[in-house]
Amino acid sequence: MTAPLLEVRDLSVTLARGGDELPVLDKVSFDIAPGEVLGVVGESGAGKSMAGVAIIDLLVPPLRRSGGTITLGGERLDLLTPRQMRRVRGKRIGFVFQDPMTSLNPVLTIGRQLTDTMRRHLPLSRNEARERAIAWLTRTGLPNPARVFAAAPHELSGGQRQRVVIALALCAEPDLVIADEPTTALDVSVQAHMLQLLRDLHEETGTAMMLITHDLGVIAKMADRVAVFYAGRLIETARTEMLIARPLHPYTAGLMQATPALDAAGVMRVKAIPGSMPGLGATPPGCAFHPRCNRSRDLCRQVTPPLADAGGHAAACHFPLRQEVA
Amino acid sequence: MSAGDVLILNEVSKAYDGRVSMLDRLFGRKAKSLQAVREVSFSIRKGEVMGLVGESGCGKSTIARIAAGLMAPTGGEIGHPGRLRQQMIFQDPFSSLNPRWRVHDIVAEPIRTHGLRPKQEVSARVAELLTQVGLSEADGAKFPQAFSGGQRQRISIARALAGEPDFLILDEPTSALDVSVQAQILDLLRDLQARLNLTSLFITHNLPVVRLMADRIGVVYLGELVELAPTSAIFEHPRHPYTRLLIDAAPDLDAEDRSLHPIPGELPDPSDPPSGCVFRTRCLFATDRCASERPKLRKIGPGEVRCHYDLDLTGRELVA
Ligand SMILES: Nc1ncnc2c1ncn2[C@@H]1O[C@H](COP(=O)(O)OP(=O)(O)O)[C@@H](O)[C@H]1O
Ligand SMILES: Nc1ncnc2c1ncn2[C@@H]1O[C@H](COP(=O)(O)OP(=O)(O)O)[C@@H](O)[C@H]1O
Ligand SMILES: [Mg+2]
Ligand SMILES: [Mg+2]
Numbered sequence: 124m125t126a127p128l129l130e131v132r133d134l135s136v137t138l139a140r141g142g143d144e145l146p147v148l149d150k151v152s153f154d155i156a157p158g159e160v161l162g163v164v165g166e167s168g169a170g171k172s173m174a175g176v177a178i179i180d181l182l183v184p185p186l187r188r189s190g191g192t193i194t195l196g197g198e199r200l201d202l203l204t205p206r207q208m209r210r211v212r213g214k215r216i217g218f219v220f221q222d223p224m225t226s227l228n229p230v231l232t233i234g235r236q237l238t239d240t241m242r243r244h245l246p247l248s249r250n251e252a253r254e255r256a257i258a259w260l261t262r263t264g265l266p267n268p269a270r271v272f273a274a275a276p277h278e279l280s281g282g283q284r285q286r287v288v289i290a291l292a293l294c295a296e297p298d299l300v301i302a303d304e305p306t307t308a309l310d311v312s313v314q315a316h317m318l319q320l321l322r323d324l325h326e327e328t329g330t331a332m333m334l335i336t337h338d339l340g341v342i343a344k345m346a347d348r349v350a351v352f353y354a355g356r357l358i359e360t361a362r363t364e365m366l367i368a369r370p371l372h373p374y375t376a377g378l379m380q381a382t383p384a385l386d387a388a389g390v391m392r393v394k395a396i397p398g399s400m401p402g403l404g405a406t407p408p409g410c411a412f413h414p415r416c417n418r419s420r421d422l423c424r425q426v427t428p429p430l431a432d433a434g435g436h437a438a439a440c441h442f443p444l445r446q447e448v449a
Numbered sequence: 450m451s452a453g454d455v456l457i458l459n460e461v462s463k464a465y466d467g468r469v470s471m472l473d474r475l476f477g478r479k480a481k482s483l484q485a486v487r488e489v490s491f492s493i494r495k496g497e498v499m500g501l502v503g504e505s506g507c508g509k510s511t512i513a514r515i516a517a518g519l520m521a522p523t524g525g526e527i528g529h530p531g532r533l534r535q536q537m538i539f540q541d542p543f544s545s546l547n548p549r550w551r552v553h554d555i556v557a558e559p560i561r562t563h564g565l566r567p568k569q570e571v572s573a574r575v576a577e578l579l580t581q582v583g584l585s586e587a588d589g590a591k592f593p594q595a596f597s598g599g600q601r602q603r604i605s606i607a608r609a610l611a612g613e614p615d616f617l618i619l620d621e622p623t624s625a626l627d628v629s630v631q632a633q634i635l636d637l638l639r640d641l642q643a644r645l646n647l648t649s650l651f652i653t654h655n656l657p658v659v660r661l662m663a664d665r666i667g668v669v670y671l672g673e674l675v676e677l678a679p680t681s682a683i684f685e686h687p688r689h690p691y692t693r694l695l696i697d698a699a700p701d702l703d704a705e706d707r708s709l710h711p712i713p714g715e716l717p718d719p720s721d722p723p724s725g726c727v728f729r730t731r732c733l734f735a736t737d738r739c740a741s742e743r744p745k746l747r748k749i750g751p752g753e754v755r756c757h758y759d760l761d762l763t764g765r766e767l768v769a
Pocket of ligand 3: 171172173303304
């Protein structure tokens, strides 16, 4: 087994509110191997984005990292100064957010933004950077790359902007790309193009990816492994095929049933999970999912289940689903 | 058209005058008029859920606004045989609720406007509606900001039902919600549908959602209705290449088959659509005829298709 590229251990993030420190992330641990795609899934508010933002150290008060370690390629990111961290962002970790305008400067041309990013991190002359920028725009499948190079962000469509942002995230050849809901705001047809692009570039460059989404369809197509988040905790992780074929945690199974899909008889089905995820500071004792779980018993209300690993498939549940099947 | 129709659109078109933003003016661009909807015809029968699907910008919301009578078409006509009381539910539960009104007053408004209940019964009716959509009577005292996206959509639904509509127009009612909240709202809508025998127009860009909700589906591309058929026919025997590509584009939950199926090419500029068939620039089957002659919407099997050819698209891999 290769050493992980990214190791996150016991990552905790809190939100200060009225003298209290509310847990946003509660001791979350996961690894990403070099070149691996880790899918991060869960309902909105589960803490997916905060995990990504904590890794690149962009949390702003009232949010802060309150514990845990983050190691990238053997180096402890959590010990770096803000100045050192700025060099990690963009160079070693690229990011793509749901709204492309988060990553784009509205008043600079696309070409300027790409060349600036590359020259900040790579030893390139102006001309070399320009050539590479055009090459990146070509690779992302944008029609007329020379025109896009000279264009301002508002002159492009939403889908075109997201392609530019993907080029921006990858142009400094990072080891890891954090993509937070990169296709959520897009139409199905544009979404499929964008996923194809992410996959192609991932295969060409060998970069690892943390792909955050609430869409299990995206996970099924893109992720090597999945981490399921619920109320600030990681509650299940496994290889994608395994997790989808046999989820252990009732929450994961619930998310799958909540995604409209055909059943064995070819009929479209959807089944909602009752209730809603607890808000910040309202996490119930024991298993955070117990109030919504039809399998919960006294133990679930009293003791928080640890993430128990069984052959690469780990779930934080006292009564995981597979026991029943066997 | 039959006696049971509650809404009839006959060759409805809508052209918008060009929009010129400050930036456009700065760059010296002139206004271009835009044919957002072109000769769309369909009717909705009593008790039926009619679905409309298509990519953003294809004209779905324009059709919805015309169907709701909020906007006049620039061509064609729209008919409501039998008097209709209609209500509309929008995608964005944040902007469609007045932040200065309490939930109780928001839900009571259609009851008061239409004089549906005597004054002293309004509060009881609001409580009943809030319960029906999975909220509580106590929630009526709060303001919309106190609620999550899914709960606000429940408030919109309660408000729509308060008007006792016999026709409901839902424009992307779950597109702003995440999967689990979407599932709850879809459950609620299906339950209300069954109990109240509502007639509705359900608009979405999500194919699995429309498959779940609709009895019949219209597929819209660049302002034109390219296919119209019962739901099972749309999915099992699509007749228009665009329908087939749209169905394939959404990633399913099968992690063994990782293939992605993007629709080839890009959406043309809607203010400058292709000649002949609007889809021909992205169609694998396009011929010279498709560039010169606009196909008519013609009957085929249980539905209608706007394509010159009788293509068999069942089970065919359209994208390599
Ligand atoms: N700036 C903030 N102020 C208050 N709460 C916040 C802030 N940022 C995030 N949160 C809360 O932190 C939790 C996790 O948020 P997030 O990571 O964005 O969730 P996800 O990405 O899974 O939807 C949520 O309950 C959210 O409301
Ligand atoms: N008020 C308007 N003025 C000018 N153009 C408009 C207006 N509303 C919508 N459009 C344009 O009409 C087309 C159809 O829009 P819309 O009906 O909102 O599509 P959809 O709901 O399918 O996304 C788009 O190209 C859109 O930009
Ligand atoms: Mg998020
Ligand atoms: Mg719309």
